[in-house]
Amino acid sequence: MKSWLRQHRYAFGTTLRRLALQPFSTLTNIAVIALTLTVPLVGAALLTSLQPVTQQFSPQPQITLFLTPGLAAADGRATLARVQAEAESELLEVAWVPRDQAYARLRNQPAWQDALGALPDNPLPDAIIVTLQGGDAATQAPELAQRWQQWPGVDQVQLDREWIQRLQSLIQFAQLGLLLLAIGVAVIVLATVFNTVRMQALAQRDEITVARLVGATESFVRRPFLYQGALTAGIAALLSLLIAAIAVVFLNDALRGLAQSYGSDFLLRLPSWPLLIGFLVVVSGLGAFSARWSVTRNTRF
Amino acid sequence: MFFCPKADRSGGANTGTFLYDAALSYHRPTMIEFRHVFKSYGRGLNALSDVNFDVAAGELLFIAGPSGAGKSTLLKLIAGLIEPSRGKIKVNGHELSRLPARARPYLRRAVGVILQDVHLLNDRSAFDNVVLPLIVTGHDTATAHARARAAIDKVGLSSKSKLRPVELSGGDQQRLAIARAIVNRPALLIADEPTANLDDASAQRIIDVFLDFHHVGVTTLIATHDRDLITRHGKRVLYVDHGRVSSHVLPSKKQPQEPQP
Numbered sequence: 001m002k003s004w005l006r007q008h009r010y011a012f013g014t015t016l017r018r019l020a021l022q023p024f025s026t027l028t029n030i031a032v033i034a035l036t037l038t039v040p041l042v043g044a045a046l047l048t049s050l051q052p053v054t055q056q057f058s059p060q061p062q063i064t065l066f067l068t069p070g071l072a073a074a075d076g077r078a079t080l081a082r083v084q085a086e087a088e089s090e091l092l093e094v095a096w097v098p099r100d101q102a103y104a105r106l107r108n109q110p111a112w113q114d115a116l117g118a119l120p121d122n123p124l125p126d127a128i129i130v131t132l133q134g135g136d137a138a139t140q141a142p143e144l145a146q147r148w149q150q151w152p153g154v155d156q157v158q159l160d161r162e163w164i165q166r167l168q169s170l171i172q173f174a175q176l177g178l179l180l181l182a183i184g185v186a187v188i189v190l191a192t193v194f195n196t197v198r199m200q201a202l203a204q205r206d207e208i209t210v211a212r213l214v215g216a217t218e219s220f221v222r223r224p225f226l227y228q229g230a231l232t233a234g235i236a237a238l239l240s241l242l243i244a245a246i247a248v249v250f251l252n253d254a255l256r257g258l259a260q261s262y263g264s265d266f267l268l269r270l271p272s273w274p275l276l277i278g279f280l281v282v283v284s285g286l287g288a289f290s291a292r293w294s295v296t297r298n299t300r301f
Numbered sequence: 302m303f304f305c306p307k308a309d310r311s312g313g314a315n316t317g318t319f320l321y322d323a324a325l326s327y328h329r330p331t332m333i334e335f336r337h338v339f340k341s342y343g344r345g346l347n348a349l350s351d352v353n354f355d356v357a358a359g360e361l362l363f364i365a366g367p368s369g370a371g372k373s374t375l376l377k378l379i380a381g382l383i384e385p386s387r388g389k390i391k392v393n394g395h396e397l398s399r400l401p402a403r404a405r406p407y408l409r410r411a412v413g414v415i416l417q418d419v420h421l422l423n424d425r426s427a428f429d430n431v432v433l434p435l436i437v438t439g440h441d442t443a444t445a446h447a448r449a450r451a452a453i454d455k456v457g458l459s460s461k462s463k464l465r466p467v468e469l470s471g472g473d474q475q476r477l478a479i480a481r482a483i484v485n486r487p488a489l490l491i492a493d494e495p496t497a498n499l500d501d502a503s504a505q506r507i508i509d510v511f512l513d514f515h516h517v518g519v520t521t522l523i524a525t526h527d528r529d530l531i532t533r534h535g536k537r538v539l540y541v542d543h544g545r546v547s548s549h550v551l552p553s554k555k556q557p558q559e560p561q562p
Contacts, residue, residue, distance in 0.1 A: 002441070006439055006441065006442075206420065207424075212409075213382070213414055213416075213420060214409070214410070214437055214481065215406045215408075215409040215410030215434065215437055216406060216437040218406075
């Protein structure tokens, strides 16, 4: 065991010595990999931050019926009862939102305060918010919205799920894009480490020959290169985390004002710590894998 | 004591495999067996043809012959650095062609090799060059350093141990390669023209190192075309010419003898 540890310590020391002997090349490689890794990391931060936004909205379709302004409360209640009667099997929930309640809610949002303040009185109508069940019922939402639009006392019908569906589709598209980007970045990491180790193996040709001459196993020969690959990729991954964290701080400074103008506290945040640690491990593993592949191919002499 | 291969083999070495232990055993009467060995490089270039010979354990053997005769090829085959095209080679009872690739390094640790091209690492000191085989075998630092110092002292390079190989003369580089070859206390020592391009005094000092090892039971093979060197020591000679081992000659010490074709 001690002998095994000594050999690993020697391999690690050899790796550090080789990296230190070519500081410019080492730093350039680390910087290239780090900057490449930063792109999907910031993308992941964006998706991570958007996820709660979509989750806070109901996945079931919602239809809002805006009643004709000035409609008597009794007529409004009658419309509510008619909705409940006609679409009972598709309904999940029906809510009556009086115009005063809607007005009060809107006034609490900073973005609307000034606009509402400029108006002489409450311009909002009474509304009925209908939440449909998922599945087959959800597919009938457009048809229901169109039918209810024809009812007397109904001024406007809005199918509220469309925009959230679009957002979810957009996020799914972005996730796919991020996955493809991550694969591309993984290939870049593999190629960069592969080439670095190839150059190093050629530069260390004499050392490898001598080590084999005096009885070194192939594991002994490969070990410093594996450390080199893992260390280069691992340090690059750490650096990319740092860059991404700094970028998120700056982006949030710019985003905060925009989000507040919409009454939102939306901010970018990096993925959770377990995911980030997983990211470091995976990138280091990729580096070691690439190094092993390279050193196996390039030390057949 | 240090240079006696029968003494103190523990030393913290990573000798976990049976192969390495087997390679270090000295009870076998035959250290090397060649049976109908052929070696060719590319088409039609036969370096060795139908070579047959035995080397007893503990024997000192000279391999003589003109340049290009196949001496280096013979030594590389024994060290397992190259493979024969045909035939069987046994070293310390192990048939090399049947030895799995992963086991070869362990056998190689029991063979000290000094090639014509000394293969020294110029980016590290003489001491670090010598200590490398001990790091490879997993010795602890104290043992490795003590052994490396003793090996360097044995070849007379103590005062130059901090220099890099490029800062040493050709003779000193040769001695350094010998120190590296003996530091792991090999059971078999192979040297290819170890005294080439050296003055008489330096050559004698190097030969004395090999003789010391031979006297404590290490099988020693020295390839040389120095006839004086061969006749001076009166040992068995394997004469190689045009890839064939044409004769075994035992020259007299007093009256040097021409190898018989």
